[in-house]
Amino acid sequence: xxLIVRLMEEANEEAEHKGWCDTELSTNEQTxxxxxxxxxxxxxxxxxxxxxxxxxxEDITELTKAVAELDAAMAEATKLRQEEKxxxxxTIKDAQEAQTAxxxxxxxxxxxxxxxxxxxxLLQQQPEAPEIFDSPYKGMQSENGGVVxxxxxxxxxxxxxxxxxxxxxxxxxxxxxxxMTDSKV
Numbered sequence: 001x002x003l004i005v006r007l008m009e010e011a012n013e014e015a016e017h018k019g020w021c022d023t024e025l026s027t028n029e030q031t032x033x034x035x036x037x038x039x040x041x042x043x044x045x046x047x048x049x050x051x052x053x054x055x056x057x058e059d060i061t062e063l064t065k066a067v068a069e070l071d072a073a074m075a076e077a078t079k080l081r082q083e084e085k086x087x088x089x090x091t092i093k094d095a096q097e098a099q100t101a102x103x104x105x106x107x108x109x110x111x112x113x114x115x116x117x118x119x120x121x122l123l124q125q126q127p128e129a130p131e132i133f134d135s136p137y138k139g140m141q142s143e144n145g146g147v148v149x150x151x152x153x154x155x156x157x158x159x160x161x162x163x164x165x166x167x168x169x170x171x172x173x174x175x176x177x178x179x180m181t182d183s184k185v
Contacts (some may be wrong), residue, residue, distance in 0.1 A: 042123040074183050081176045095162035102155040109148055 040181055061071060072181050074180060076177060077179055081172065085169065088165050088172075091165045092162055092169075095158045095165065098158045099155055099162070102151055102158065106151050106155065109151065113148070
């Protein structure tokens with residue numbers, strides 16, 4: 001009897017131990033599944049983040065290149081603008097000086113033609129003047145519009161050149177300012 005009781009107790013203990021082992025195996029299997037799923041999820045997140053890092057690195061490279069190109073374009077635009085400004089200022093100065101010179105020439109010519117009408121320095125004293133010389137030579141007074149008129153046209157051309165250059169300079173400066181404002185990083 002003792003033997004049977006002891007065998008039954010051992011069988012009960014083994015059954016309890018087997019139940020405990022089955023429970024532990026089941027728990028471990030469930031834990032393993034959960035941990036495996038977590039690892040797979042984390043690997044997927046890692047892959048996703050690595051792809052995102054690669055894409056952002058590529059974007060940074062492209063944007064850095066674009067910024068460098070923009071900086072170069074801004075530097076070139078500044079250089080060209082300075083050259084154009086210097087040229088325009090010189091053109092305006094030249095046009096103003098030319099207008100002054102032409103105005104002085106016009107004054108001299110008008111004074112000359114006004115005096116030429118009264119001039120008698122080249123009158124010749126002849127006992128009998130041919131019929132063709134019935135009055136003293138006073139220059140081509142009626143023709144003076146040719147030279148004076150031409151100088152007046154030249155003077156207006158210089159004035160127009162000055163005005164056009166000033167307008168062009170203002171327009172170019174505005175375009176440059178707009179470009180520089182739009183190009184700021």
